[in-house]
Amino acid sequence: MSNAPQASARAKTFRPGFMARNRQVITPLLFLTPGILFFLFYVIFPVIQSFNLSFYKWDGLGEAEYVGLKNYKKLLTDRAFEVSLWNNFKWLILYLLAIPAGLFIALFLNQTVTGIRLYKSLFFFPFVISQVVVGLVFTWFYDPTFGLLNTILEQFGLEPLNVLGDPNLATYGIILAGLWPQTAYCMILYLTGLNAVDPEQIEAARLDGAKGWRMLWHIIIPQLRPATFIAFVVTIIGALRSFDLISIMTYGGPFGSTRVLSFYMFEKALSEYGFRMGYGAAIAVVLFVIMLAFIAYFLWSMYQDEKGAR
Amino acid sequence: MFPRPIEKSSRSWQMTYQSLLPVALTLWLLPLIAVAIFSVKPDTDFTSGNYWGMPSSFEGFNNYGKVFFASDMPRYLMNSILITVPTVIGAVALSCMTGFALGIYKFRGNLILFFMFIAGNFVPFQILMVPVRDLTLDLGLYNTKTGLVLFHIAFQTGFCTLFMRNFIRALPYELIEAARVEGVAEWRIFWYVVLPLMKPAIAALSVLIFTFIWNDYFWAVVLTQGIESQPVTAGITSFNAQYRAAYHLMSAGSIVAALPPVAMFFLMQRHFIAGLTLGAVK
Numbered sequence: 206m207s208n209a210p211q212a213s214a215r216a217k218t219f220r221p222g223f224m225a226r227n228r229q230v231i232t233p234l235l236f237l238t239p240g241i242l243f244f245l246f247y248v249i250f251p252v253i254q255s256f257n258l259s260f261y262k263w264d265g266l267g268e269a270e271y272v273g274l275k276n277y278k279k280l281l282t283d284r285a286f287e288v289s290l291w292n293n294f295k296w297l298i299l300y301l302l303a304i305p306a307g308l309f310i311a312l313f314l315n316q317t318v319t320g321i322r323l324y325k326s327l328f329f330f331p332f333v334i335s336q337v338v339v340g341l342v343f344t345w346f347y348d349p350t351f352g353l354l355n356t357i358l359e360q361f362g363l364e365p366l367n368v369l370g371d372p373n374l375a376t377y378g379i380i381l382a383g384l385w386p387q388t389a390y391c392m393i394l395y396l397t398g399l400n401a402v403d404p405e406q407i408e409a410a411r412l413d414g415a416k417g418w419r420m421l422w423h424i425i426i427p428q429l430r431p432a433t434f435i436a437f438v439v440t441i442i443g444a445l446r447s448f449d450l451i452s453i454m455t456y457g458g459p460f461g462s463t464r465v466l467s468f469y470m471f472e473k474a475l476s477e478y479g480f481r482m483g484y485g486a487a488i489a490v491v492l493f494v495i496m497l498a499f500i501a502y503f504l505w506s507m508y509q510d511e512k513g514a515r
Numbered sequence: 516m517f518p519r520p521i522e523k524s525s526r527s528w529q530m531t532y533q534s535l536l537p538v539a540l541t542l543w544l545l546p547l548i549a550v551a552i553f554s555v556k557p558d559t560d561f562t563s564g565n566y567w568g569m570p571s572s573f574e575g576f577n578n579y580g581k582v583f584f585a586s587d588m589p590r591y592l593m594n595s596i597l598i599t600v601p602t603v604i605g606a607v608a609l610s611c612m613t614g615f616a617l618g619i620y621k622f623r624g625n626l627i628l629f630f631m632f633i634a635g636n637f638v639p640f641q642i643l644m645v646p647v648r649d650l651t652l653d654l655g656l657y658n659t660k661t662g663l664v665l666f667h668i669a670f671q672t673g674f675c676t677l678f679m680r681n682f683i684r685a686l687p688y689e690l691i692e693a694a695r696v697e698g699v700a701e702w703r704i705f706w707y708v709v710l711p712l713m714k715p716a717i718a719a720l721s722v723l724i725f726t727f728i729w730n731d732y733f734w735a736v737v738l739t740q741g742i743e744s745q746p747v748t749a750g751i752t753s754f755n756a757q758y759r760a761a762y763h764l765m766s767a768g769s770i771v772a773a774l775p776p777v778a779m780f781f782l783m784q785r786h787f788i789a790g791l792t793l794g795a796v797k
Contacts, residue, residue: 232701233616237628240613240672247669248635251646258645265645313539316521316532324536326784328543333780335730337748338773341755345553345762346546351566353549385546390791397792399517407517416519425517432792442637449732453752470641475737482645489641500637504630511626 252493258486265480276487285461286488289469292376293445293495296465299380300387300444304436307391308429312421314392315399325396332389340453343382344369369455372462379450379463387443391436398432399425434506441499445492466492553766554578561762578767586757587742588768591750595775598660598667598746599728603721605668606675610720611713613672614679615705619691629680636673640733643670651738658740666738667728675720678793682716683709719790722783726776747772 224231259276263269280286314325331339346353347368355365368378402425410424426433448467451457457464457472464472466488474485521532541548555575565571582588617629647666648657656662686709694704735749742750751772758764780787 228701229620230622233620233622233625236612236616236705240609240632240676241628243609243665243669244632244635244672246650247647247666248638248643248673249631251643251650252638254646255642255644312518315516315518318521318533318536321536324540326781327540329780330544330547330777333726333776334547334773335732335748335776337730337732337751338769341751341765341769342546342550345766346549351561351564353545353567356567393788394792397788402517404516420517435792445639448640452732452736467639467641471644471733471737474645485641486645489639489644492639493642496637496639500634503637504634507633508626508630 255486255489255493258483259490261483261486263480263482265482269483272483276484279484280487280491285464285469286466288461289464289466289488290491292463292465293492295376296380296383296444296447297441299377300383300440301437303384303387303391303440304433306384306388307393307436308395310388310392311395311399315396325393329389329393331386332393334386336383336386336449337453339382339386340450343378343385343450344454347378370459372459375455375459375463379447379454382454383443383447383450387440390439394432394436395429398429402428438503442496445496445499466495550766550769553762554770556763558761558763561760574763578763579771581764582767582771586754586764586768587750588747588754588771590742591745591747591754592771592775594660594744594750595729595746595748598663599725601664602667602671602728603724605664606671606724607717607720609668609672610675610679611710611717612705613676614683615709617676617680618683618686619688619709629676632673632676636670636677644737648737657738658744660739660744663734663738663744663746666734667731671724671727675724678720678790679713679716681793682713686712715786715789718783718786719793722779722787723790725779726787729776 258269260271260273261269262272262275310328314321314328345351347366349355349365349367349370354368358365366374368374406424406428407420410420415424446467447465448471451463451465451468452471455463457468470485470488470492473481473488521529552570555573555578556570557572557574557577560566560568560571613632617625651657651662651666654662656665690708690712691704694708699708729746730748731746732748735746739745739749742753745753751768754768755765758768
């Protein structure tokens with residue numbers, strides 16, 4: 206497709222044609238077109254359409270009816286929305302535990318004994334498995350009649366727990382399941398980061414008498430900054446995207462206590478009792494706005510890096 | 516190296532560390548080990564309440580045989596492959612091009628376009644759900660593998676572009692300048708100079724996208740419905756409904772569903788980790 210600039214450049218060697226003069230603009234444009242078209246139609250336009258849809262009442266089949274801000278007003282008094290929002294907050298905070306936990310495991314495994322490579326990959330294992338399977342595995346792990354958790358609790362003479370059946374515990378049970386693969390991911394980020402830590406600085410610090418916590422805090426962690434940034438990005442996004450685990454483990458129950466915005470939106474928009482697309486879109490917009498705050502921060506950090514580069 | 520290399524510490528701590536490793540690993544993978552044990556038990560163990568004792572007989576072949584030959588599982592696995600492989604090819608091909616354009620050329624709006632791809636990649640799925648479902652319905656692709664593939668390609672292009680553009684940025688720019696001085700056409704520079712250098716990035720990205728798409732559940736539920744198009748992540752729920760309370764079969768089914776990305780990971784480990792940790796080290 207970019208044969209054209211080449212051909213025209215040859216034909217008019219003395220006075221370069223339009224294509225040849227603008228080659229540095231036209232070539233990237235041609236290369237970008239397919240990707241941008243796909244992205245516009247499947248990502249950018251849908252975001253705008255969802256914003257628009259949140260001002261309508263629509264069952265997905267008939268005419269959409271313009272209702273202004275009514276969907277958003279309804280959200281303010283919707284108990285289930287409040288629960289979802291609150292649960293999203295819990296997810297956000299507790300999911301961040303994956304970062305120190307991942308660092309801890311990475312420090313534990315950052316040795317060179319025989320077979321350590323295999324250990325590292327086996328520790329990373331949970332991240333590769335689909336969240337659906339992680340959800341199933343943990344559902345059985347928590348099962349009140351035969352689950353491994355209660356078998357262990359029994360051994361210690363403790364009362365059995367019905368984690369996923371208890372509205373006060375269920376969300377934490379799901380978050381714990383989510384932390385399992387997420388910690389593995391953070392671990393691998395930190396293992397790579399630890400590999401790149403400057404050995405001379407460590408030696409210098411050792412000579413100055415730094416060790417243990419002080420070494421970790423003042424010498425190692427500052428050098429792990431890029432790894433921490435990525436771990437932070439993927440963990441925040443992961444927390445706000447949580448859907449699979451909830452859908453598999455509790456389907457929002459018991460009594461709607463484990464809903465988060467992403468799940469509640471899905472439930473409203475495609476529920477068995479008729480589609481409420483407009484209301485669902487309003488929930489999605491709220492989730493999007495929360496996410497946007499983080500996206501803006503990530504982009505800003507990346508922009509700072511770009512300015513420093515070529 | 517931090518922490519201090521274990522070889523330099525006392526003999527007793529070395530022994531402790533060596534024995535701690537397998538214990539820690541077993542604890543870490545405990546829920547998974549439990550499922551693996553379930554999957555080789557006979558169903559009588561579950562009716563008689565022998566959940567955690569030794570399996571009374573080894574039924575691994577029987578259980579997995581049932582999953583492969585007496586259930587819809589192979590059909591779902593096939594769907595997953597037919598969704599995942601075209602997506603990987605499509606997304607990698609598109610992002611090689613976008614990454615090249617954004618990584619090599621200086622033009623107005625370059626950074627804005629790049630940030631558009633990144634931002635789009637972070638967007639919550641739910642804000643896309645209703646419009647993408649409508650678009651797929653309008654195209655007559657609802658409940659088809661093609662519908663799912665097209666969306667996945669589009670969405671993954673965001674992440675892939677980020678990845679490729681940064682990789683190309685790190686290539687020696689002098690190579691491209693030298694080619695230009697020689698009068699090599701731009702598309703030839705892409706094909707003969709840049710693309711061969713991108714092989715490691717293409718490998719890393721392919722493994723990564725394979726895993727992401729194989730493990731997708733949300734879009735499978737939103738855009739497909741039945742056995743003719745649903746991938747294995749969605750299929751496992753109907754499989755489980757079919758074998759309700761047959762824990763030995765459900766466990767075997769889950770392991771089969773989880774296996775392909777795991778195999779991919781162990782075969783292509785270096786590429787996989789290189790992909791995941793891109794940017795974790797500067």
